Amino acid sequence: MTDQPADLLTTAANRLRAAATLYGDPGPWTIHQGNGFLRVGPAVAPRRGWTPQPGADLPEERRDTAEYIALMHPGVGLALADWLETSAEYYQPGVTHPTHVVRALAVARAVLGQDGGQPGPATTH
Numbered sequence: 001m002t003d004q005p006a007d008l009l010t011t012a013a014n015r016l017r018a019a020a021t022l023y024g025d026p027g028p029w030t031i032h033q034g035n036g037f038l039r040v041g042p043a044v045a046p047r048r049g050w051t052p053q054p055g056a057d058l059p060e061e062r063r064d065t066a067e068y069i070a071l072m073h074p075g076v077g078l079a080l081a082d083w084l085e086t087s088a089e090y091y092q093p094g095v096t097h098p099t100h101v102v103r104a105l106a107v108a109r110a111v112l113g114q115d116g117g118q119p120g121p122a123t124t125h
Contacts, residue, residue: 005105009088012108013081020077027073031066038062040069084108 020026025042032039087104091097 004093005101006088006091008108008112008114009084009091009104012111013084013088015111016077016081016084020074020081023074026075026078028075029070029073031063031070038066040066080107080111084111 030043087101
């Protein structure tokens with residue numbers, strides 16, 4: 001991978017797509033509660049998903065985490081990956097970019113753990 005913006009966008013899109021497709025069901029996801037646990041996953045197969053319960057005494061102590069995981073289900077990851085790929089196709093070196101490309105670069109950096117996910121300057125490379 002290089003530090004070129006189009007490469008960053010494509011790499012982040014690939015990473016999101018790979019993670020999102022691991023679960024097979026793009027969502028939406030819901031929160032299920034039973035046997036003292038919260039589980040987040042597809043409505044039709046609640047055993048596939050996440051159990052945000054480490055160290056909690058009551059399921060409600062992790063409800064905020066469960067709600068966030070349900071909100072950011074794999075379908076959201078796939079949509080973000082599509083947006084990042086489209087932004088990579090739109091990017092042209094040496095051109096001042098519209099805000100959506102600058103914001104896409106911030107998301108890509110956040111996905112890749114670079115630069116704290118902060119947007120860079122409007123003009124890049």
